[in-house]
Each structure stands twice: as C-alpha cells, then as structure tokens.
Amino acid sequence: MAASSSKRRHKVRRRADMSLLGGIRPPIAVLSALLLSLAGITALGLGRASQDSVPEAVLTSQQHFAEDGAVTMRASIDESVTDLTRTAGLFSAGDPASPDAVLDKIGSVYQKWTGTAVVEIESGRMLAARGENVPVTAIDTGKLAQKDGLSPRIVRLQNGESRLLAFALLSWPDQPQQLLIASNSLRFPGVSRGQFRSIAVVDTTGHILSRDGVQEPEQVKTDKQRADAKRSAKQLNAFAETAATKTRQHPLKAKEPGSGGFPGVSGSLRGNSVRGDRAVAGYAALAGPQPGEGTVATSLGLTVVAMVDVAEDPTRVAGPFFGLVSAAALLLIGALAVALLLGTVQRPLLKLFLESRRLTRGDLTRPVSVPRFGETARIGRALERLRRQLLGEPVEGGAAGDSGAGPGRPGRRSRLGSRALIVICGVLLLAWSAPMLLLFNRADSTVAVPEQVVSDQRERTHTISDRVRRALNEGHADLVSVASLVGNRTSPDDMKKVLERTRTEHQRYRSIYVRDADGTVQARAGEKPHALPSGTKGKPLTQPITVLNESGKEPSIAGYAEIPGRNGAMVIGEFRIDFINGLLKRPGLGQVRVVDDEHRVIGGNTGYLAFDSLPKRLDELVSGTNQRVGMNAPAGAVVYRDGDGVQISAASPFAGGGAAKQLHWTVVSWQPASGLAIPEYSLQNRTVLAGLLGITAAVACLGWLYIVVVRPLRELAGKAESLADGDRRTVLFPHHHDEVGAVTRSLEIVRQQLQEQRRRDSAPLVGRN
Numbered sequence: 001m002a003a004s005s006s007k008r009r010h011k012v013r014r015r016a017d018m019s020l021l022g023g024i025r026p027p028i029a030v031l032s033a034l035l036l037s038l039a040g041i042t043a044l045g046l047g048r049a050s051q052d053s054v055p056e057a058v059l060t061s062q063q064h065f066a067e068d069g070a071v072t073m074r075a076s077i078d079e080s081v082t083d084l085t086r087t088a089g090l091f092s093a094g095d096p097a098s099p100d101a102v103l104d105k106i107g108s109v110y111q112k113w114t115g116t117a118v119v120e121i122e123s124g125r126m127l128a129a130r131g132e133n134v135p136v137t138a139i140d141t142g143k144l145a146q147k148d149g150l151s152p153r154i155v156r157l158q159n160g161e162s163r164l165l166a167f168a169l170l171s172w173p174d175q176p177q178q179l180l181i182a183s184n185s186l187r188f189p190g191v192s193r194g195q196f197r198s199i200a201v202v203d204t205t206g207h208i209l210s211r212d213g214v215q216e217p218e219q220v221k222t223d224k225q226r227a228d229a230k231r232s233a234k235q236l237n238a239f240a241e242t243a244a245t246k247t248r249q250h251p252l253k254a255k256e257p258g259s260g261g262f263p264g265v266s267g268s269l270r271g272n273s274v275r276g277d278r279a280v281a282g283y284a285a286l287a288g289p290q291p292g293e294g295t296v297a298t299s300l301g302l303t304v305v306a307m308v309d310v311a312e313d314p315t316r317v318a319g320p321f322f323g324l325v326s327a328a329a330l331l332l333i334g335a336l337a338v339a340l341l342l343g344t345v346q347r348p349l350l351k352l353f354l355e356s357r358r359l360t361r362g363d364l365t366r367p368v369s370v371p372r373f374g375e376t377a378r379i380g381r382a383l384e385r386l387r388r389q390l391l392g393e394p395v396e397g398g399a400a401g402d403s404g405a406g407p408g409r410p411g412r413r414s415r416l417g418s419r420a421l422i423v424i425c426g427v428l429l430l431a432w433s434a435p436m437l438l439l440f441n442r443a444d445s446t447v448a449v450p451e452q453v454v455s456d457q458r459e460r461t462h463t464i465s466d467r468v469r470r471a472l473n474e475g476h477a478d479l480v481s482v483a484s485l486v487g488n489r490t491s492p493d494d495m496k497k498v499l500e501r502t503r504t505e506h507q508r509y510r511s512i513y514v515r516d517a518d519g520t521v522q523a524r525a526g527e528k529p530h531a532l533p534s535g536t537k538g539k540p541l542t543q544p545i546t547v548l549n550e551s552g553k554e555p556s557i558a559g560y561a562e563i564p565g566r567n568g569a570m571v572i573g574e575f576r577i578d579f580i581n582g583l584l585k586r587p588g589l590g591q592v593r594v595v596d597d598e599h600r601v602i603g604g605n606t607g608y609l610a611f612d613s614l615p616k617r618l619d620e621l622v623s624g625t626n627q628r629v630g631m632n633a634p635a636g637a638v639v640y641r642d643g644d645g646v647q648i649s650a651a652s653p654f655a656g657g658g659a660a661k662q663l664h665w666t667v668v669s670w671q672p673a674s675g676l677a678i679p680e681y682s683l684q685n686r687t688v689l690a691g692l693l694g695i696t697a698a699v700a701c702l703g704w705l706y707i708v709v710v711r712p713l714r715e716l717a718g719k720a721e722s723l724a725d726g727d728r729r730t731v732l733f734p735h736h737h738d739e740v741g742a743v744t745r746s747l748e749i750v751r752q753q754l755q756e757q758r759r760r761d762s763a764p765l766v767g768r769n
Contacts, residue, residue: 027708028701031334038694055450056677059280061452063268063283068586077296083110103128115130116182123176132183139179152164163186164186188201192460193213199213204244206245207240208236208237214232232309239279239305282306285304286300310452326432326436337428340421348372348376349713355380378720379717383720386724386754429694430698446641449648458636465666469661472658476559479512479571486514499513507576509576510576513526515572517566517567529574545559545659556574591671618651646672649669716740728758
C-alpha cells in the first residue's frame with residue numbers, strides 16, 4: 001500500500017514538472033503583444049505626418065461614376081440590339097413590306113440610330129438607307145450564316161471615328177432574305193459629365209473609340225488652352241491603356257474589384273499634377289446585370305474611363321503628435337497593467353506552485369512563504385498550516401478527525417483579491433480606450449466636404465434621372481411599335497403571340513395587353529391588369545404614361561399606345577415597379593427616391609412607403625430644382641449641416657423629351673458624409689477603431705485570465721482552507737494542467753500524506769485494544 005502510494009505521488013510530481021502550456025502566462029503574454037501591436041498601429045495610423053492630397057472619397061466617386069457609365073452603355077447597347085431584332089421579327093411575321101417602309105417605321109418609333117439600311121444578302125445590293133451612311137462595305141455578307149455572324153461589331157470609319165453596327169434578318173416566303181443594319185456612335189446616352197470631366201470608351205487594346213469632354217487643339221484659341229488640351233488628351237490616353245490592362249483580369253482575381261456590388265472590374269487611377277490640379281480617373285468594364293452573366297454588349301470588351309482634374313489640398317487634418325502621444329500613453333498604461341498582473345497574480349501563483357511542490361517532496365523545515373493578499377495569500381496560509389500538521393501539530397480551530405473543521409480559521413482574508421486586481425487592470429486599459437472611442441478626433445458639422453464629391457452626387461443623380469426617363473420612353477416606344485404592327489387585321493391569338501414575345505424580350509412589363517374602346521381585354525400576356533382609372537372606358541387616355549393609383553402598397557405605372565384602325569383600341573403595358581427600383585440601385589449615392597409632381601414617393605433603391613412624403617428639407621430641395629432656368633430645370637445639390645451631422649443631397653427633375661417627360665418626376669438622393677472616405681471622418685474612424693481594439697484586447701485577455709486562472713484559484717483557496725481545517729475526505733483533482741492545477745495536485749498529495757500519518761498514529765492504539 002505504501003509502495004503504491006509512493007508511486008502515485010511520484011507520478012503526480014512528474015506531471016507537475018511538465019511544461020505548462022496554459023495557465024497564467026499566455027493571457028498576460030498575449031495582452032502584452034496586443035498592446036504593443038496596438039501602440040504601433042496607433043502611432044502609424046493616427047500619427048501620419050501627411051495625408052493624401054486627393055481624398056479617397058474623390059477617387060471612389062470617380063470609380064462609381066465610371067461604373068454608372070458602363071451600366072448605361074451596356075443597357076443602351078443591349079436595348080438597341082433587342083429592339084432591332086424584335087422589330088425585324090415582327091415585320092417578318094406579317095405581310096412583306098418594302099425596305100423604305102421598314103426604315104420609315106423604325107425611324108418614326110425609335111430615334112436612337114445614326115443610320116439604318118436594308119441590304120439584300122445574296123446580291124449585296126443596297127435596298128434602302130436612312131441617316132448617315134452605313135459602312136456596308138465593312139460587312140462580309142457571306143459570313144452571316146456562321147456562328148455569331150449576326151453579333152454586333154465595331155468598325156472604324158475613314159475619318160477615324162468608330163461605329164457600332166447591329167444586324168437583324170428580314171425574311172418572307174418566296175422573297176430574297178434581307179439584312180437590316182443599324183449604325184450608332186459609341187456615345188453615352190444620358191450620362192451627365194459636368195463641366196470639367198472627360199469620358200471615353202476604350203477597347204481591349206487600350207485604344208480610345210470615342211471620347212467626350214477633351215477639346216482638340218484646333219478647337220481652342222490660346223497657346224495655354226492648346227497646351228492644356230494636349231496634356232488632357234495625353235493623360236486620357238495613359239489612363240485608357242492602364243484601364244484596358246486592368247480590366248482584362250477576371251473580376252474575382254482583380255486587385256481592384258468593383259465595390260458596392262458592381263459585377264465587373266472597376267477601380268480608380270491617379271495621374272499627373274499640374275499647377276495644383278491632379279488628374280484622377282475611374283474605370284469600369286462593361287459587365288452583365290448579374291455576376292457571371294454575359295450580354296451582347298459585354299462581348300465587345302469595352303471599358304469606360306472617366307477623368308477629371310481635382311484641386312489638391314495640401315493641408316493636414318492631423319500631424320504625428322497625437323498618434324505618438326496616444327501610442328506612448330498606451331505603452332505606459334499597458335506596462336503598468338502588465339506589471340500589476342505580473343507582480344500581484346503571476347509571481348505569487350508561481351511562488352505557491354514552488355512552495356507546494358517543496359512540501360510534497362518532504363522539505364518541511366522552512367516555513368511557507370505566504371503572499372501578501374488575495375487568494376494566493378489564503379492558499380499560502382493554508383499551506384503553512386498543512387506544513388505544521390505534517391510535522392505533527394494538531395489541526396487549529398477544529399478536530400483532527402475525518403469530519404472536520406471548526407468554526408475558527410487562523411489568519412485574515414484579504415479584501416483585495418485577484419478578481420479586484422483584474423478589474424483594476426481593466427479600468428486602466430479602459431482609461432485609454434474610452435476617450436479614444438468617445439472623445440478624441442470627433443468630426444463635427446464643420447467637416448469640409450470635397451467639392452468634387454458634391455458635384456459627382458449631383459451629376460450621378462442627373463444620370464439616374466435620365467436613365468429612368470429613357471427606360472420609360474423605351475417602354476412606350478415598344479408599345480407604339482407593337483401597336484403599329486398589330487394593325488386592324490390581327491387576330492387575338494396572333495396578338496397574344498406578339499405580346500408574349502414582347503414581354504419575354506423586355507423584362508420591364510408585369511403585364512401587357514390589348515384593350516378595346518369599350519374596355520374589353522382582347523389579348524393579354526403576364527399578370528392580371530390593374531383597374532384603370534375611372535372614366536377611361538370608352539375614352540382614349542390623354543397621357544402616354546401614367547400612374548393608375550394614388551394609394552396602396554406599390555404604384556401601378558402603365559404606358560398606352562393606340563392601335564391604328566381599331567377605333568380606339570390600345571396596347572397597354574404595366575411596368576414592374578421592381579424594374580424602376582432596379583435602375584436606382586447604384587453604389588455610392590446613399591438613398592435614392594423617385595417622386596412625382598406632388599413630391600410623393602414612387603420608387604426607391606431601399607425600403608420605402610409608396611406615396612409617402614419626403615423629409616421637409618428634401619421636399620424644399622425638390623421644389624427648388626423644379627424651378628425652370630431656360631428650357632429645363634437643372635439638377636441641384638446641397639450640403640446640409642446640423643446637429644445630426646453633414647448630409648449631401650441632390651435632386652434632378654426629368655429633362656429631355658419623350659413620353660415620360662409629362663410625368664414631371666424627380667429623382668432625389670441623399671447620404672451622410674460620415675460614410676465617405678473624407679480625411680476628418682477617416683481620422684475619427686481610425687481613432688474609434690483604436691479604442692475598440694483596446695477594449696477588445698482588454699476584455700479578451702482579462703476575461704481569459706479570469707476564466708482560466710482567477711475563478712479556479714478562488715475555488716482552490718476554499719478547498720485549501722477546508723483541508724487545513726481538517727477535511728480529509730474531499731479529494732482534490734485538477735481541471736487543467738497549469739499552475740493552479742499543479743498546486744491542486746500538490747494539495748492532494750499533502751492530503752494523502754496526512755491520511756497516512758493519521759493511520760500510522762492510530763495503528764498502535766488498535767493493537768492494544
């Protein structure tokens with residue numbers, strides 16, 4: 001029995017000599033490393049000697065501007081090709097029509113192509129043409145039957161300009177097949193550039209196919225203007241080559257992938273600085289509406305580049321002093337906290353570990369070195385009592401039997417325990433983190449918002465406004481095209497086929513149908529039509545596009561086109577509100593709303609209530625921008641500063657012609673400036689981040705220390721005192737192989753030694769009985 005007990009004690013001692021992987025050392029070491037790292041981050045992040053002369057918000061805005069141009073161009077090209085193909089299909093489904101009649105009808109419905117032509121494929125003979133000369137000689141009619149033979153292509157004219165050609169087939173029985181060709185320039189429909197921005201379309205080699213905003217040297221008068229024009233052209237060419245190289249990457253592998261959900265490759269570029277103005281640019285490749293989804297336009301490999309000169313700001317938001325002082329303060333406070341943990345928790349616990357192991361080895365000559373306070377002091381006093389008991393002294397304050405402890409316990413509990421010490425360390429670290437989080441470098445309502453950001457908010461809002469207007473105009477043009485081709489002799493079954501085809505090719509309609517003058521629906525494709533406004537049955541509707549309701553969960557917007565020769569019958573298409581909302585979803589604009597002439601909300605890019613009112617100051621902004629100056633009401637932007645912070649707002653009424661102009665809608669956008677990468681807000685965010693990191697490091701490491709060391713130590717203190725009071729039955733076993741566990745194992749060995757000692761002392765008495 002004694003040999004077995006000796007082996008057991010030897011095994012426990014050997015486990016106690018193992019390297020301590022856990023315990024009190026790792027939390028304190030990790031806390032020290034985190035505080036050192038945070039001090040370095042604070043010194044570098046908050047103490048930069050200078051700042052970028054062009055704020056990051058301006059660069060991001062140029063990237064978003066280029067993305068808007070890419071989205072608009074992609075949608076325009078895809079829409080043009082779809083319209084041409086669908087119109088040719090509708091003509092081919094009816095009676096044969098002359099080439100002149102086809103081009104006249106297309107020209108009357110769609111005013112989007114610079115030139116159209118009809119060519120007989122077999123002979124190559126020009127049958128009819130409208131507008132500018134179509135480069136027919138650049139088309140090899142013998143390859144049209146090959147794969148992608150009818151795909152759009154870009155050709156270069158003799159004057160150096162580029163044209164986009166789209167094709168469609170006109171086929172009737174017993175007649176030679178004809179090729180319908182539409183030519184268009186690579187201009188940006190509806191993209192508001194502003195006064196000083198240049199925008200270009202670039203091919204895969206970096207060659208500029210078209211550009212706007214850069215004047216030719218012969219167009220200016222003075223030598224300085226000619227020099228500036230040459231410099232701008234040279235800089236735009238350099239940006240074009242760089243952008244073409246970057247957009248050849250896969251979007252998922254690009255170093256600068258598009259942000260905010262743009263599915264293609266996009267980014268921003270810095271150029272040269274001249275007389276305090278630096279050229280910056282954004283670029284974006286034409287991409288499909290969904291990631292990985294290609295379209296006709298994306299197969300062309302085009303990239304949009306938008307360039308603007310921005311005045312550099314040499315002033316600093318903050319110098320290195322604050323960052324260096326903050327880092328030094330953190331090092332001082334962190335060193336004090338770590339020293340407190342080392343001196344009052346780690347060292348006493350390690351000393352206890354050594355003292356307890358000395359007792360288990362039988363070295364009882366020297367008294368136990370008792371720490372001054374805390375749980376370690378309680379355990380140290382208990383060890384000293386156990387040492388005397390191993391030397392033969394009786395249990396103090398209680399009987400020496402198995403059952404127990406008396407009421408009195410020598411010594412006095414220290415009020416300052418390990419838990420209180422951890423709280424003190426947490427308060428020290430919080431004293432540095434809390435001001436960083438809540439007080440220092442707070443940006444107020446006097447923050448300087450870059451003028452270019454405000455200008456971009458206005459121009460981008462105007463671009464979206466024009467995009468919505470053009471989309472509605474395109475929808476109405478489709479209805480006019482269908483109405484003109486349906487005519488007065490088409491049966492309801494054939495009507496339904498035409499309507500289904502139109503709705504399939506254009507996802508903008510929730511429902512499209514033909515209604516007679518008496519209100520009877522003859523053919524329908526899509527969902528059930530909404531109820532028409534009262535008093536419209538038997539009467540033609542006066543507005544080509546209108547809102548059918550004035551209340552409800554969502555607006556019902558419909559377009560009308562009268563069918564010639566059917567006595568008031570008309571084609572009606574109801575637009576999906578999701579289609580309109582989808583046009584408003586552009587990154588970097590904040591919240592966007594479309595409001596009607598009474599300033600009621602019709603659509604938005606985020607959650608909204610239909611027919612709800614705008615906030616008062618936005619309502620005033622919409623009223624102000626709707627004041628006409630000349631022929632149109634220009635877009636406007638304003639920066640609001642109040643107790644809630646700084647807000648950038650812009651509004652743009654519908655401008656231009658078409659059926660949608662009569663709606664008198666306005667697009668309004670607004671966003672807080674705090675969400676932009678403006679230097680003041682960036683400094684505030686970095687300061688808040690430093691405070692959050694400090695709190696996180698303190699909570700994580702001190703919480704770790706409390707769970708792994710302090711809580712088991714408090715439990716062990718109670719068990720050690722009970723053992724010293726005479727409790728020999730409670731077995732002590734460690735939960736972790738660390739310092740607390742090692743002390744626990746030593747106390748268990750002491751308990752076993754005391755039990756053996758008691759048995760040895762009681763053995764002679766049993767023999768005499």
